[in-house]
Amino acid sequence: MLRTILIILSLGLLLSSCIPKKELTYFQGEPSANKEMYKILNEPYKLQVNDILDIKIKANDETLVALFNQSVSQNIGNAGQVNADQFYLSGYTIDRHGNIRIPYIGELNVLGYTEKEVREKMESELAKYFKDLDDVFITVKLAGIRFTVLGEVSRPGAIVLFQNQVNIVEAIASAGDIAITGDRKRVTIVRKQIDGTKKIRLDLTDINVFSSDDYYIQSNDVIYIEPLKQKSWGTGTTGVQTFTTIVSVLSFVTTTILLAKTL
Known part of the structure; x- marks a missing residue:
């Protein structure tokens, strides 16, 4: 009975902790009708403090x-x-x-x-x-577009790109891309404006991100990549890592049970 319970729990943990391909693939689906694939930034940037x-x-x-x-x-x-x-x-x-x-x-x-x-x-x-x-x-x-990328990326930190415009894809690429544990569906941009702070959410797994009003970032933006729930569980992000974790846990549980029976 105990063996059956352990097997069921192990299978459930294995299936739930692996990150599906759909969570890792950028720009899924087809562009919505009557929308431009690449949105042009028409509104000129308004200068802020520290520019x-x-x-x-x-x-x-x-x-x-x-x-x-x-x-x-x-x-x-x-x-x-x-x-x-x-x-x-x-x-x-x-x-x-x-x-x-x-x-x-x-x-x-x-x-x-x-x-x-x-x-x-x-x-x-x-x-x-x-x-x-x-x-x-x-x-x-x-003098360059300055922004900060935090969270689940390869190289978090402050970045300056000497371009007239920088889009969200270029910004993340300059930080080394999103790690496998990063949530591509919940990319947050925090933007300080003259009239206050604005919080923006983008889904990079959706092809229609290219037509978003916030596709282009602005100077002094803070970009945050949230972690996937699989990272907080600590069981691994791939099938091999999860399997190794499960085997280690089962070995520990089995050893503990055997020792308890001998006492």
């Missing part, structure tokens, strides 16, 4: 604008490579009041502005120093 801007001011005569420049591009030299540390040291960081400090111009409030709006504001300020802005060219770009 870093790369601002370049150019002119035919560079000496005219040299005093206004603090761009990281001035410090790259012949290396031709830019990293997040360089932007942190030489870019324009938005402080807690929403301001950046431009040489000779002073503080500019850019909180909630788009890149285009900051450029237009810069042009307005420079008009005070130049009679003709036709020869002055200004570019304003977000």
